[in-house]
Amino acid sequence: MKLExxxxxxxxxxxxxxxxxxxxxxxxxxxxxxxxxxxxxTVFRGIEGYGASTLIHRSHLLSFSxxxxxxVSVIDTxxxxxxxxxxxxKMVGEGLIALSEVEVIKYVHQEGARS
Amino acid sequence: xxxAGPAKKVSIxxxxxxxxxxxxxxxxxxxxxxxxxxxxxxxxxxIAGFGADHHLHTMRIERLTENLPIKIEFIESPEKVMxxxxxxxxxxxxxxxxxQDTTVVKPSEASRKGAPQxxxxxxxxxxxxxxxxxxxxxNDKWHEKPLYKALIESMRANDIAGVTVYQGxxxxxxxxxxxxxxAMHLSHxxxxxxxxxxxxxxxxxYFPILDSMIQQGLVVxxxxxxxxxxxxxxxxERRKEART
Numbered sequence: 001m002k003l004e005x006x007x008x009x010x011x012x013x014x015x016x017x018x019x020x021x022x023x024x025x026x027x028x029x030x031x032x033x034x035x036x037x038x039x040x041x042t043v044f045r046g047i048e049g050y051g052a053s054t055l056i057h058r059s060h061l062l063s064f065s066x067x068x069x070x071x072v073s074v075i076d077t078x079x080x081x082x083x084x085x086x087x088x089x090k091m092v093g094e095g096l097i098a099l100s101e102v103e104v105i106k107y108v109h110q111e112g113a114r115s
Numbered sequence: 116x117x118x119a120g121p122a123k124k125v126s127i128x129x130x131x132x133x134x135x136x137x138x139x140x141x142x143x144x145x146x147x148x149x150x151x152x153x154x155x156x157x158x159x160x161x162i163a164g165f166g167a168d169h170h171l172h173t174m175r176i177e178r179l180t181e182n183l184p185i186k187i188e189f190i191e192s193p194e195k196v197m198x199x200x201x202x203x204x205x206x207x208x209x210x211x212x213x214x215q216d217t218t219v220v221k222p223s224e225a226s227r228k229g230a231p232q233x234x235x236x237x238x239x240x241x242x243x244x245x246x247x248x249x250x251x252x253x254n255d256k257w258h259e260k261p262l263y264k265a266l267i268e269s270m271r272a273n274d275i276a277g278v279t280v281y282q283g284x285x286x287x288x289x290x291x292x293x294x295x296x297x298a299m300h301l302s303h304x305x306x307x308x309x310x311x312x313x314x315x316x317x318x319x320x321y322f323p324i325l326d327s328m329i330q331q332g333l334v335v336x337x338x339x340x341x342x343x344x345x346x347x348x349x350x351x352e353r354r355k356e357a358r359t
Contacts (some may be wrong), residue, residue, distance in 0.1 A: 009248075009335065030285055030293070040333060042250060042286035042306045073248075073308070075335055105247070105322060105334040109288065 003039050003107040008081045010074040014095030017067040026070050032087050039076040117154040117222040123196040124217040129210035132182040141185045156189035245318050246339040249309040251332040263307045276313040
């Protein structure tokens with residue numbers, strides 16, 4: 001897997017409670033990225049936010065039902081990112097998908113370094 | 116910055132209880148001088164004195180709050196002093212302002228340990244800058260310490276304007292291995308993202324260091340516009356340090 005120079009960064013914003021086929025949408029997106037051999041994806045949970053629905057999403061410390069804002073960040077070449085877009089279009093019912101340009105400075109992994 | 120050579124020494128005499136917009140005149144003046152980038156100022160409290168009103172201001176009476184004389188002194192270039200005077204004139208109220216010619220033999224230097232002077236702050240202007248995002252694992256180490264912590268420390272040491280660490284909850288990267296937070300265990304290997312904003316030159320100069328530290332991960336750079344970089348907070352910290 002090689003990634004260098006100009007690339008695209010996709011950021012997908014939605015809620016933690018959003019589902020896709022009965023599983024958390026963020027997990028479904030990460031799995032889809034892996035399936036499509038996208039270079040990497042990272043999920044972040046925000047602590048507060050609002051979006052298209054103007055409903056405040058906030059994680060509650062004392063309750064298990066939280067609908068915190070979730071951001072999935074995906075970085076890969078433009079072509080690879082484009083292969084993901086049609087799926088995202090279907091999967092993300094309510095949310096925001098933003099694409100921006102990035103320059104890859106370093107993308108490395110060491111075989112077996114982590115296992 | 117003050118340089119060696121001719122300069123002006125300004126002394127301002129006010130009473131400790133004199134107010135300017137609800138604050139003591141002396142602290143308002145000190146703030147004004149600080150935020151206008153004066154290279155240094157001192158406030159001295161006298162133990163007794165009298166001024167235009169011929170009231171003796173003294174500590175000798177058994178009262179805790181007494182309107183003691185305060186002297187604020189600073190040394191600056193003649194141009195800077197002229198620039199500041201109108202406002203000082205307004206602030207000082209019934210107090211006295213005096214200016215003397217002086218010669219700076221050796222200017223004071225910003226302490227190496229302290230925060231940099233405003234003129235050398237890493238990011239001063241609004242406008243174009245670069246945003247660098249670094250993706251590493253929570254368990255990645257650099258010299259026995261967590262890599263993300265080591266990165267923050269090294270950036271601070273290299274005068275990078277600022278960095279924020281985000282903890283991801285799920286992700287995978289170059290090695291295809293899923294990083295996630297264990298629901299009930301203490302050992303996690305969550306994805307971490309560091310977000311750094313500074314000028315392109317600063318970041319490019321830092322790359323070799325970054326390169327030597329990151330054995331595995333992703334670093335990307337993108338364009339950003341700086342709308343605001345409020346370093347007053349840092350100024351406050353510095354001022355607190357200066358006052359204590």
